[in-house]
Amino acid sequence: xxxxxxxxxxxxxxxxxxxxxxxxxxxxxxxxxxxxxxxxxxxxxxxxxxxxxxxxxxxxxxxxxxxxxxxxxxxxxxxxxxxxxxxxxxxxxxxxxxxxxxxxxxxxxxxxxxxxxxxxxxxxxxxxxxxxxxxxxxxxxxxxxxxxxxxxxxxxxxxxxxxxxxxxxxxxxxxxx
Amino acid sequence: xxxxxxxxxxxxxxxxxxxxxxxxxxxxxxxxxxxxxxxxxxxxxxxxxxxxxxxxxxxxxxxxxxxxxxxxxxxxxxxxxxxxxxxxxxxxxxxxxxxxxxxxxxxxxxxxxxxxxxxxxxxxxxxxxxxxxxxxxxxxxxxxxxxxxxxxxxxxxxxxxxxxxxxxxxxxxxxxxxxxxxxxxxxxxxxxxxxxxxxxxxxxxxxxxxxxxxxxxxxxxxxxxxxxxxxxxxxxxxxxxxxxxxxxxxxxxxxxxxxxxxxxxxxxxxxxxxxxxxxxxxxxxxxxxxxxxxxxxxxxxxxxxxxxxxxxxxxxxxxxxxxxxxxxxxxxxxxxxxxxxxxxxxxxxxx
Numbered sequence: 001x002x003x004x005x006x007x008x009x010x011x012x013x014x015x016x017x018x019x020x021x022x023x024x025x026x027x028x029x030x031x032x033x034x035x036x037x038x039x040x041x042x043x044x045x046x047x048x049x050x051x052x053x054x055x056x057x058x059x060x061x062x063x064x065x066x067x068x069x070x071x072x073x074x075x076x077x078x079x080x081x082x083x084x085x086x087x088x089x090x091x092x093x094x095x096x097x098x099x100x101x102x103x104x105x106x107x108x109x110x111x112x113x114x115x116x117x118x119x120x121x122x123x124x125x126x127x128x129x130x131x132x133x134x135x136x137x138x139x140x141x142x143x144x145x146x147x148x149x150x151x152x153x154x155x156x157x158x159x160x161x162x163x164x165x166x167x168x169x170x171x172x173x174x175x176x177x
Numbered sequence: 178x179x180x181x182x183x184x185x186x187x188x189x190x191x192x193x194x195x196x197x198x199x200x201x202x203x204x205x206x207x208x209x210x211x212x213x214x215x216x217x218x219x220x221x222x223x224x225x226x227x228x229x230x231x232x233x234x235x236x237x238x239x240x241x242x243x244x245x246x247x248x249x250x251x252x253x254x255x256x257x258x259x260x261x262x263x264x265x266x267x268x269x270x271x272x273x274x275x276x277x278x279x280x281x282x283x284x285x286x287x288x289x290x291x292x293x294x295x296x297x298x299x300x301x302x303x304x305x306x307x308x309x310x311x312x313x314x315x316x317x318x319x320x321x322x323x324x325x326x327x328x329x330x331x332x333x334x335x336x337x338x339x340x341x342x343x344x345x346x347x348x349x350x351x352x353x354x355x356x357x358x359x360x361x362x363x364x365x366x367x368x369x370x371x372x373x374x375x376x377x378x379x380x381x382x383x384x385x386x387x388x389x390x391x392x393x394x395x396x397x398x399x400x401x402x403x404x405x406x407x408x409x410x411x412x413x414x415x416x417x418x419x420x421x422x423x424x425x426x427x428x429x430x431x432x433x434x435x436x437x438x439x440x441x442x443x444x445x446x447x448x449x450x451x452x453x454x455x456x457x458x459x460x461x462x463x464x465x466x467x468x469x470x471x472x473x474x475x476x477x478x479x480x481x482x483x484x485x486x487x488x489x490x491x492x493x494x495x496x497x498x499x500x501x502x503x504x505x506x507x508x509x510x511x512x513x514x515x516x517x518x519x520x521x522x523x524x525x526x527x528x
Contacts, residue, residue, distance in 0.1 A: 034356065
């Protein structure tokens with residue numbers, strides 16, 4: 001049974017909200033119940049962004065997460081803020097190019113991926129979020145490459161569709177890291 | 178039904194309005210509902226409609242008055258402080274029996290307050306924020322799919338009874354994305370608006386849309402007519418979801434996004450052997466008192482959970498009418514109750 005409660009957090013401009021949105025769309029195409037909730041409150045004024053994504057076989061109750069089965073963080077402050085949200089046995093994925101500290105907890109699965117460095121090597125920094133989502137998909141099985149591709153087609157404006165093959169390369173790089 | 182889409186609550190309200198035939202939108206931006214105006218600004222020109230970013234909320238509601246007088250389907254949207262500014266226009270349009278839809282994506286007050294979710298405008302919406310004896314039909318969706326269904330329904334109710342209908346949500350509903358399925362085509366009943374100010378063509382007596390009645394006999398007669406109409410609405414348009422209430426140990430009353438949190442609590446409680454029911458008013462006015470009457474003596478107690486200091490709880494108490502204890506739990510200022518907090522409160526009450 002699938003029930004993933006995912007928090008994605010980092011700076012504004014890192015594609016935090018759109019990564020969550022594509023993931024939620026892919027989950028929906030998978031036939032799951034999904035919700036996506038962005039931060040829009042005062043914390044945005046500090047330049048940080050986060051979103052809550054639920055992908056579940058069951059109807060989604062509250063879209064607001066008080067705990068998470070998986071956490072993706074793309075900056076240091078977000079790790080500090082959300083590390084305690086992760087349930088025992090849960091998953092933390094960090095972009096280790098930007099998050100220099102490692103999670104302190106020992107009761108969770110931790111993957112530290114130099115996503116920004118990998119994206120930069122691919123020639124496009126904006127793929128760092130997709131690389132991390134790739135690892136999340138590999139770890140949790142919440143969706144497939146096929147449905148993620150379909151979701152990209154739905155979420156990206158048509159003039160950006162030429163980027164999809166590269167986005168999928170980034171996704172696969174994350175999955176295989 | 179068509180394809181499942183993942184859309185933001187605010188955008189779904191705007192899309193639903195367009196599908197219901199709304200061709201006039203007047204508003205002034207305010208967080209957390211500005212996406213409604215964005216969407217309207219983008220889409221209205223494509224359907225030969227009119228989008229105006231008014232110079233103020235007061236101007237916007239009076240533009241609504243104008244368009245509704247001419248028989249158009251028209252909407253405005255705002256958030257709490259902006260809705261306060263519209264109250265004079267709301268009272269005038271209610272007296273003039275103008276059909277229109279008003280969206281309030283509530284934020285925290287009082288005053289300029291904050292932009293996070295709140296339900297502190299319940300009294301304003303349900304008891305009348307403006308002056309005089311009038312009622313709004315207040316619909317409180319709790320999912321993105323319901324934002325669609327109830328926005329369409331709001332236009333139909335408004336036209337059917339010549340009243341203002343309000344969609345009341347909060348930032349959680351407005352900002353969240355969830356799956357939504359639109360019908361291929363909306364079936365809009367044919368509302369003959371023979372009262373509207375469309376020009377006589379010199380072929381008929383002119384119509385009058387007014388909110389002034391100088392003679393007391395006339396004004397009392399008009400008030401009695403309005404009250405009869407509200408009675409009809411209460412009879413025909415009350416909506417409620419009753420969930421898990423038979424044999425419940427406790428029944429929680431909650432609406433909108435809070436009801437979603439409560440549904441999670443119900444599952445948590447089940448694991449601990451506590452049976453929690455939910456009565457979720459979908460229309461806040463007319464209030465579904467009958468559902469509370471029916472279950473008044475079933476549980477050991479009632480608990481109302483709101484994002485306020487306790488507003489709907491008064492209507493729950495009136496409906497339960499002393500037959501059971503009605504407790505209250507609320508958070509304010511944009512703070513949200515966690516599932517655990519609510520469950521702890523339930524256990525404390527049942528102890």
